[in-house]
Amino acid sequence: MTGSDFLHLDPAAAPPRERTTWLAAQLRTAIADGALGAGARVPPSRELAAELAFSRGVVVEAYRRLAEEGLLLAEGAAGTRVAETVPPATLPGPATDAAVARPETLHLSVGAPDLSAFPRAAWLRAERRVLSAATSRELGYADPQGVGALRIALSGWLARSRGVVVPPERIIVTAGVTGALSLTAQVMRDRGLTACAIEDPSADGNRRILDYWLDSLLPVPVDADGIDVEALTATGARAVLTTPAHQFPTGALLSPARRRELVAWAEQSDGLIIEDDYDSEYRYDRAPVRALHASAPDRILHVSSLSKVLAPALRIGWMVAPEHWHDDLVRKRWATDLGSPALPQLALAELIRTGALERQVRRLRLRHRERRNAAVAAVRAHLPDARIEGIAAGLHLLVLLPRHVDDTALAERAAAAGIRVAPLSAYRFSPGDPGVVIGYGPHSPARLEAAIAALGRLI
Template sequence: MPAGSDFLQLRAAEAPAKGLTGWLADGLRGAIAAGRLAPGARLPPTRQLAAELGVSRGVVVQAYQRLVDEGLAGARTGSGTVVARHAAVTPRPPADRRRTLHELRLPLSTPDGIDLNLSPGVPDLSAFPRAAWLRAERVVLDRVTAADLGYGDPGGIPRLRAALAAWLARTRGVLAEADDILVCGGVAQGLALLAQVLTSRGEAAWAVEDPGSRGARDQMLHWRVRPEPVPVDDHGLRVEPLIGTGLRTVLLTPAHQFPTGVVLAPDRRRELLAWAAAGDRLVIEDDYDAEHRYDRAPVAALQGTAPESVAYLGSVSKSLAPGIRLGWLIAPRRLQADLLAAKHASDLGSSALPQLTLAELLANGDYERHLRTVRARQRVHRDALLAGLRAHLPQARVRGVAAGLHLLAELPAGVDDVAFADRIRENGVLVHPLTWHRLLPGPPGLVIGYAAHPPDRLAEAAARLGRAR
């Protein structure tokens, strides 16, 4: 299909009184050099272009002929005038994007030379329930209204918020009405909204688990929130050092601590919520992978015990796929109006069709069936990696295996885990040194994801780790 005149970026009102052919030929050359007209592209018919530019057809015919004479275009019977295959395009400077992604250590950014990305947080994208999603999407498209596709409530489509309220109450013990739920673009956007609202209220520093999520800390810094480390032990976040910080906000992963995998002990939960209630403080609960559990009963969310002290975050990034960009934030009601305003200012609201599709999956039971299937599949993956580590890295103490999509291999004292991870990387395997997820010095280890690869590949990865010792 031939192009119109838009590619020329010329205004008829600015055309010179004389030299119209040269003016148009220059515009055509510029479009070819900039890549707006690709090699093989068909130029508009001469009458069409003349009408759009307000010039005579003869001007266009002569301009086209100049391009043909210069070898930049050719005339083809039945195809009109097309850009020559060898027409030069001004090269753009090489993009620096891949290097930036690698520096951010994003889990889905796989550096060159890596064929086994075992970064934590990468789900098994091959398990995405395509058939169920397609069925749900067809149901949604069959009954979607014009209002559903307009600018709706920036907090989320009511149908999804109602479905999430029921689902989270049943599976996570969350206490919320539909209007308490703010649908957002994953946990990342939820954190961003909280950072904007809390910093505007003077909360420019938050306590964080140490070790804890490097990604969450990096995002806090982007939003000018200073992370202050609070140590984690075998029972989770230590509340006494938290009290000692004097801070009013803490971000933590109580159900499955990242990266150690420990569960916040009952006495620590009570101490933490007492700390929050005593001073109008805030606990930000990142429930990032609560659906994935294998060898223990589910641990209820903190939010259900103290909804006015806890901001609860969750998403479908680990259960379905991170590319869907759907999550939820349930905050104390004193923060909800400001968070909704921040969400509206950010993007006017999340995409409607994915929200409606997820609501249908929750309503028809396909989401829950998918989770059961994925849990069984991930258990097999975990067991394969565990067996491989026992065989090839016997000096490591493996922790956090009862739930989640990763495990922690603690290394003997004195091992440089960053250097070890670099040697592993030379063998084509990407893992995280525990040091990446620390603010304070501590014992070495490797944080290893197992969701994204089949058992035979995980066994191969463990063998490569052993060879890197």
Template sequence: MIRGTKMVGSDFLQLDPTQAPPGSLTAWLAEAVRSAVSDGRLAPGDRLPATRVLADQLGCSRGVVVDAYRRLTDEGLLSGRHGGGTTVRSAWAPSPAARPTAIGARRAAPSGMVSAMPDLIASDASTTDLIDLSPGLPDLSAFPRAAWARAERAALSGLASSELGYGDPRGLPALREALAGWLARTRGLRAHPDDILVVNGVSQGLTLLARALLSHGVSGVGFEDPGSHGAREHLRRWDLEPVPVRVDHDGLDVDALDRTGLDAVLVTPAHQFPTGVVLAPDRRRALVAWARSEPTSGPGGLPRRLVIEDDYDAEHRYDRPPVPALRALAPDHVVHLGSVSKSLAPAIRIGWLLAPAALQHELVEARYWTDLASHALPQLALAHFITSGGFERHLRQVRRRHRARRDALLAALATHLPDGTAHGVAAGLHLLVTLPGIDDAVVARRAAEAGVRVHALSSHRVGDGPPGLVIGYAANTPDRLQEAVRRIAKTIT
């Protein structure tokens, strides 16, 4: 009897495991499925083969297929239920926002309010193969859908008829009470619920502040250099001129700020964008002293000098202790801005603003005339999510995932870009890699042509400084990060 050898391969996507790179079978399989979804060979709702069946056809362990499916589920591409199989998510489709556009076609959004940061560079790569390493992109696949759905159901079941009206422009009392407790526990802020103004993200908070500053004769605002290109443009949009103030390894140079003669400054003290440094204790004290060095003026004791604190990335930390919010040191001179855009999802559109007492009424009135109030149901759902402990559980889970992705990025950098130096690795959703002797704008453009969207450090800087790349890691799996760095390295060598 003639015995044949077992045929290895699958009719599903015509998968041939002999084409996989050595030691990369899981990444190869994940990429094959990802490409099939992107180009339409797999449509939303299509069922994938059972893991045991596909493993048998490919002649590999079931764990390889399980890991590949899990990676794609983490990316939001697939969904699976116990006993229900694995399918392409019916809600998934290639995002038009991910398509490359020409230079200057859109302006970048501020670092604290990015949903899909508009392009700073051109790209000729197809969306099928695009790896987006834009900083500020959170891991949207980690959004706690089931827990959020429970919070919304709980909010609806307890919703009084009166709460279906326009609501308080400051935000619903339930959310402001929950936020007061949350900010006290996690950011060291002692605030009464009436001190909190709920806004539609940091973006709206900056808009309201810009209008208030202009009405009080302020035309220029100190701005960290390097600092978010998008945030600079946002201030300019509302006729405020951002004046660059040097940032070094200790954060904002307060002496340089004092020399500008300005009366307002925007800072990211918990995790500076893009360098990732924490504002050093002596700089924090110096900044508060700068704010208090001028007497209050105007009705109600309006502060002459104002610090705007964008609490960017404060909840994402891995290898360092927590840093309290700057407002805790000087609530009479610091406006505190925060949101759930990085911790949950930008689509929730909920943020908060805490201002000195003399500015509160003016900001609430401006909020009312802007859009009356925020949507009630997301506010109530977030309040329940916080008070039930769901928010803290979610943050613990995403921190573990982000840490693993950061470690994968660092390992890839050590392998493919050993001459680079990584900064700001202890916290956040991005890191900065300085690379001597390169033109970072050219590298970013070439990387885009190779299918990787990454920001040049020079695009976030006004003055001179070393070249580098600002690399976001939260939104991509370890194998995608490894591939992205490999592509970037090829553009440099």
């Protein structure tokens, strides 16, 4: 069964700019409803592409996406077939042409990755290897600091990717960055630190977590070079949360001069720098920048996760703390919940060990660069009076609007039209120029074009 006979596919129904998404959706639906049963072979990519008059790359990419979802298995010379163990109820629903075409159904979420690209097949392989080899000790209570195999894998990963050179025993596995910040804030309070400086503007989630545990948050302005260290000094704070690799939401990179000033501030004030290594995996138009941690390991508490590379649902992050903070943080982790579940940690360690995680980062970097370019082009076409910032890295754009625009009112009008967009004012402590934060990670170029065009019409 090949070509036009295969599932009675009608290539004329495929939107010209969405052929890959269309073909993947047709195959996904066929697997879900049983038209393609478990173990069924799909046509060779070259053959199907010729029959549909598509480029072979369209078919290869559609097959690859479904393989990452665990729906197809590529078997080399033997071809590609439907996986044997995929329950139809778990399959994600297809994106319909109408959902792509109608602006009122489009949503611009902030800072989210493309979760459809989660490496399901690689994760399933890792879990199978873990379950077949896990010892009784590994299935027992884990070290509250984290499973040893993951900390060993992370030690190498951090050294290679972020320049954070630490032994495994100095890494603490947490429930994402949120878990790391919650843990840190509790230990800060235990030590008499009840206030923390924080960037203005800054991520709402981080702000709410710290505000829950601490008595006060002290806003510090951010400019094109990152956090204003002179203003930080003026607050009198002895702790600060900063995002030096890619400031949220401005996208600013902490400049070399500001890095030196920030470390000097910590030394002079006996202060703590909490480094949220936000979006460090995604850079497009600039050279890699090392994490701040290496500049002053005894003053910097480094936190990060792989939520933007794999999925937030895994709830796996980590921290590397100054040595004189480490034991208190581990004790607090033990007293809180005995640590994170062991099996996902072992599976992640396997992804790192086999190189699957690095391949995932490379794939997503290419995909998100394409989407970033599409979002930038759409903003320039439909919001010509806007200024775009923060495009060199990350998963979002900051679109600064003319001063007469009320960004909160704009977001409300967009919500009424079914378009979720975040106003810049929602991330500020004090008033400033209006803008919107547009997340492009989860959306195809066509979806971004439609949503941003609709936003332009609202303005």
